Amino acid sequence: MAAEAAQKVEALEAQAQRLLGAFTRAGYEQVAPSIIQPAGLFLDVVGEALRARTYVFTDPEGEELCLRPDLTVPTCRLHLARHPGGTVPARYCYNGPAFRYQTGSADSAHPREFRQAGIESFAAADRERDDAAVLALIVQALREAGLEQYQLKIGDLGLFSALLEALAMPKRWRRLLRHYFWRPEAFHAELARLTSAAALKQLGVPRELGERLDPDKPEEAENLVAEYFDQSGLEIVGTRTLPEITERVLAEVADARETPLAPETAALIESYVAIKAPAREAAGKIEALQRSSGIDLGPALDAFRRRLSLLEAAGVTTSGATFSAEFGRELEYYTGFVFEIRVAKLGPKSPIAGGGRYDSLVADVGASAAVPAVGSSIHTERLLAVLSGEAP
Amino acid sequence: MRSKLVLALPSKGRLMEQSAEMLAQAGLTVSKSGSPRGYKGEIASLPGVEVNFISSSEIAQFLKNGTAHLGVTGEDLLREAISDCDERVAFLKPCGFGHADVVVAVPACWIDVRRMADLEEMAVSFRRIHGRRVRVATKYMNLTRRFFSQKGVTGYRIVESFGATEGAPAAGLAELIVDITTTGITLQANGLKLLDDGVILRSEANLVASKVASWSPALRRLERQIVAQLSAKIAAK
Numbered sequence: 079m080a081a082e083a084a085q086k087v088e089a090l091e092a093q094a095q096r097l098l099g100a101f102t103r104a105g106y107e108q109v110a111p112s113i114i115q116p117a118g119l120f121l122d123v124v125g126e127a128l129r130a131r132t133y134v135f136t137d138p139e140g141e142e143l144c145l146r147p148d149l150t151v152p153t154c155r156l157h158l159a160r161h162p163g164g165t166v167p168a169r170y171c172y173n174g175p176a177f178r179y180q181t182g183s184a185d186s187a188h189p190r191e192f193r194q195a196g197i198e199s200f201a202a203a204d205r206e207r208d209d210a211a212v213l214a215l216i217v218q219a220l221r222e223a224g225l226e227q228y229q230l231k232i233g234d235l236g237l238f239s240a241l242l243e244a245l246a247m248p249k250r251w252r253r254l255l256r257h258y259f260w261r262p263e264a265f266h267a268e269l270a271r272l273t274s275a276a277a278l279k280q281l282g283v284p285r286e287l288g289e290r291l292d293p294d295k296p297e298e299a300e301n302l303v304a305e306y307f308d309q310s311g312l313e314i315v316g317t318r319t320l321p322e323i324t325e326r327v328l329a330e331v332a333d334a335r336e337t338p339l340a341p342e343t344a345a346l347i348e349s350y351v352a353i354k355a356p357a358r359e360a361a362g363k364i365e366a367l368q369r370s371s372g373i374d375l376g377p378a379l380d381a382f383r384r385r386l387s388l389l390e391a392a393g394v395t396t397s398g399a400t401f402s403a404e405f406g407r408e409l410e411y412y413t414g415f416v417f418e419i420r421v422a423k424l425g426p427k428s429p430i431a432g433g434g435r436y437d438s439l440v441a442d443v444g445a446s447a448a449v450p451a452v453g454s455s456i457h458t459e460r461l462l463a464v465l466s467g468e469a470p
Numbered sequence: 471m472r473s474k475l476v477l478a479l480p481s482k483g484r485l486m487e488q489s490a491e492m493l494a495q496a497g498l499t500v501s502k503s504g505s506p507r508g509y510k511g512e513i514a515s516l517p518g519v520e521v522n523f524i525s526s527s528e529i530a531q532f533l534k535n536g537t538a539h540l541g542v543t544g545e546d547l548l549r550e551a552i553s554d555c556d557e558r559v560a561f562l563k564p565c566g567f568g569h570a571d572v573v574v575a576v577p578a579c580w581i582d583v584r585r586m587a588d589l590e591e592m593a594v595s596f597r598r599i600h601g602r603r604v605r606v607a608t609k610y611m612n613l614t615r616r617f618f619s620q621k622g623v624t625g626y627r628i629v630e631s632f633g634a635t636e637g638a639p640a641a642g643l644a645e646l647i648v649d650i651t652t653t654g655i656t657l658q659a660n661g662l663k664l665l666d667d668g669v670i671l672r673s674e675a676n677l678v679a680s681k682v683a684s685w686s687p688a689l690r691r692l693e694r695q696i697v698a699q700l701s702a703k704i705a706a707k
Contacts, residue, residue, distance in 0.1 A: 121627040122602050129628070130615055257594045257625075264590075264622045282588060283581055307579065315577040315661035316639035322599055326582035326592060 086462075090193060093223055093462055094173040097195040100219035101171035106197050109170045111152030117142040123151055123442045124411065131178045145177035150411075150436070150453055153198045154443045164445040167201040173458070188428070189459060195219075196433070196455030200440065206385040208452050209415040209435055214392035216431055216454045220419065224465045228430065229420045230398065232357060233405030234385075235259075236414040236435075237364065240378030241350055245343055247272070248336060250329050255347070262404070269347060272339040279334045283327045293332035300324045346371050353403040357386055360401035385415060406434065413437045415452070421464050430464065431456040474520040475692045476683075478532045478541035481509060481523035485675060488567040489542045496703040498696065518692050527551065533559050536683035540693065546572050546650060546673035550610050560679045562697055568675030570650040572610055574617075574668035575657050577639050577646070585666050586621035589646075593625030596645070607631040607644035610670075614648045617670045636660040 102108055117134045124147075133145040146152050149172050158164050173195040180188045197215060202208035220228065238259065242252045251272055258265040271277040281288045287306045291299045303324045307313070314320060346367070353363055361383050368375055386396050406416040416434035420426060433454025440449035462468075479500065480486040493500055493513070500521050503512045511521030522538065530551035532538035542565060549555050576583055583592050596604045604626050608614050611628050618626065629644050636656050638644040648670065651657055657664065677700065679693060 125603065125624055126615060126627050127619070127624060253594060253598075254591065261622060261624070282584055287581070303581075306581075312579045312581070313661055314579050316579075317600070317642060317645050318577070318580065318596070322595070323580060323582055326595060330582060 089466065090458060090462055093465070094193065094195055094458060096223045097219045097456060097458070098171060098173055100222050101195075101197050101215065104169075104215050104218075106169040106171035106199075106215075109153065109156055109172055110174060111146070111149060111156045111172065113146055113175065114143050115146045115152055115155075117144040119155075119443065120144055120147065120151060123439065131180075133177050133179060147178050148176050149174060149194050149196060149455060150198060151439070151443060153453070154200075154440050154451070157198075157200050158440065158444050163447075164440045164449040165201050165447075167199075167203075169197065169199045171195075171197045193458045194455040195458050196453060198451065198453035200451045201449050202452075203450070205414065205435065205450055205452075206381050207388055208450070209385050210388035210392050210394070212433060212452050212454055213389060213417055214394050216419070216433065216456065217394050220431065220456065220461070223461060225421070225430070225461065227421065229400070229422070230394070230396070231400050231402060231405060231418045231420065233402055233416040233434075234378075234382050234414060235406050235412055235416065237375065237378050237382060238350070238403065239413075240375040241347065241373070244373040244375055245346070247339055247343070248332065250332075251339070259404075265351075266348075269339070269344045273341055273344045275338045278336060278338055281330060281334050283330050287327070288331050288334070291328060291331045293328045293335070296321075296324065296328060299328050303327060342371075346373075351404050353401070355401055357396050357399040357401045360403075361386070411436045411439050411442070417454070423464055424460055428460055429457070430460050473684075473686065473689070474518055475540065475689045476520050476522060476532075476538045477513075477696075478522050478524055478529045478538035478543075479511070480526045480529065480542065482525070485526060485542075485544075485568055486523070488565070489675070492542075492565055492567070492700070492703070496699040498699055516692060516695070518688065519696075533678055533680040534682075536680050539680055539683045539685065539689060540696065541678050541680070542675055543678065544568050544570065544673050545676055546570060546610065546613070546671055548676075548678065549671060549673075550613050553612060558681055560681055561676050562679055563677040563700055565675040565677060568673075570652055570673050572613055572648065572650050572670040572673060573657075574665045574670065575636075575647050575649065575651070575662040576665060578658075578661050578663040580663075583665070586618075586623055586668060589665070590621075590623045590625060593623070597625060603627045604646070605629050605644040606646055606648055607635050607638035608648035609635065610648050613670055617648075621667070636662060 098108060120132060121129050128147055132147045134142060136142055153170055153172065157168055161168065173193060175191055176194050177191050180190050197212060199208055199212055239256065242255055254268055258268045287302065290302055300321055304320060350367060353360055355363055361379065364379055389396050406412050412434040414435035414437065417432065418429040419431040420429045424430065431454055435452040437448050437450050440451055441447060479489050490500055497515060498513050500511045500513055502508060503510050509523045511523060513519045513521065524532065526543045527547050529541040529543040530547045533541050534552045548559060552558050583589055593604045606614060606626050606628050608628060609630065609632055611630065614628060631638055635647050635649040637660060638647055639662065640660060654664065
C-alpha cells in the first residue's frame, strides 16, 4: 500500500480521540493489546477460515505468530492476564490497527491494514442491560464523531438456541444444528438428513459391529468396539481414545434407530430462521410462531423484548432497526445478541460497526468457565470516508 | 542480445532422471553446460534453450512469476504454490511419471469417520472433549484449505509439516493428515486410512508453460517444437 497522506492520518487520529473520549467518559478503560499475537490461539478460536485472511509468520525461534486480525481476542487475553478466571467485571476500550489479507486486491473499503476503535465488557451480570449499554455507547460515539444517518440491523442467537431447546430431539442433534447454523447450505442439508428415516438408517459404522451395539449401554459398547478392533487388527493411533470413538459410533447407531425429526418441526425451524422484520414486529412474529406450534421459548423472548426497551431507554431508536433471525451467520464466536451499523453509501458488505455477545470466547481463550462478554468495534477508515464525503 | 527460452527442470532425484530420460527419448538430450556440478544445462539440437536445474517447488515459483518459460514439475506443487494457477500457467503435457495422489488420511481406528462429512461431525465432538480444534498436518496448506471448504469442513486447523507427515498422528502432533501417496503402503504402515471421498488431487509431473513469462514469436516457435517432439514420443509409446 502507498504511504497514507499525512492529512488522512491526522483526521483519523482526531476522529479516534472523539470516539475514545466517548468510551472513556462512559467508564471504559483505554488499553493497547499487543499487535503480535500467538497464531495458534487465534486459529483455535476463530478457525482455519480466518487463517486464510490472517498474516501468520514464524519468528526466528520457530514460534508461529500473527498480526492480530481483530482486537476482540487480544482484549480477552489482556483481561485474562489481569484477572485469571476472567470473572471480575471490567470494561475496556481501544483504538488500533488490525490486519487482514484481502483476496483479490485490497480497496479503500477493505484495506489489509485498518484501525478498529471499540469496546469490550466482561462479566457483567445483567446480560440484556449490558448488550443495550454497549450498542447505545457505540451509537453515541458515532454520533459524537458526526454520523447522523445509519441503519441498525440486529439478531439474537439466544432465540435460536432457545428454539432448539424447546423442540423434542436428541441432544446431539441440537449440538449439530447449532454447529451448522453458521453455514446455511450445510444447515439445510443436516435438517433434511434428520427428517429422513432412510438417511438416518445409512449406518456408517461396520454393520456387523453396529448390529451388536446398544446406545443405552455405553460401557458394554466400549468392550464390543475394543473386541472389534482386536478382530480386525486395528490399533488406537493418535489423540482420540476408545471411549471417544465409541461415543460417535453409538451416536450413529442411535441415529439409525431414532424416530426422524417431524417434518413440521423442520419446517418450524426453517420458518424461524427465515424471519426478517422490523425489530418490534419480529417479536410479535416469533410469539405467533410460538403460539401456533405450541412451543415455549422460555425467557429468551422476554429477554429479546426487554433488550429492545432498554435500548430505547438508552436513546437508541429501535423502530427503524431490522431483525434477521439468521443474522450472525458469518461470525462464528457470537452466542447471543448481534448487531451491525451500516450506512447506505457503503452498502451491506461494508458495515461501519458491528458487535455482539460472545459468552464462550473468554473460556476458549483460556478461562476455566464461561464468562459473559459483549463488545463492538468501529471500522474507523470507513467512518472517516463517510463523514468526509469520500465514500463512493 | 537474443533472449533464450528458459526451461526449468528438477535438480535432483527420480524426477530429474525421469525428466532427462523423457527429453532424451524425444531427441532433446540435455547436457550440463560448464561444470557437471553446476545448475545450468543446454540442449544440443535447440541452441535457443537454456536449462536451469532447480528444486521442484522452486520450479512452481519460477513459472508463477515468469522467470522460467517452461518447466517440468508436479501438478500438486503448482496448485499448492499458485492460487490462481490456471491464469498463470498452462499445462502442456502430462509426463506419465511422478504420479502421486494428494489425499486426506485419518487413523484407521476411526471407524466412525469414512467421508469428509463425518470429519466435520467428529470435529464438533473433538472440540467439546479436548477443548481445541482437530489438527491437520500437511505441507499442502492451500490445497487443504480449498478442499475442506469445498466439502463444508470447517472445525479444524492446519499445522505445517515438512516431512514424515504420516507419522504426525501417532506422534500426537496432529489428528489427521493431508499428504501424497503413491501406493498407500506408507499410510497403512502408519495405521492410517484414506477417506472415501478424500482424494484432493491425482497429480503427476507435467510440462508446463508460464503465461506471465515474456514470450517472443521466436520463443513460441521453440515451445511448439519441444511440445511436438515430446508428443511424437508419447504417441509412439
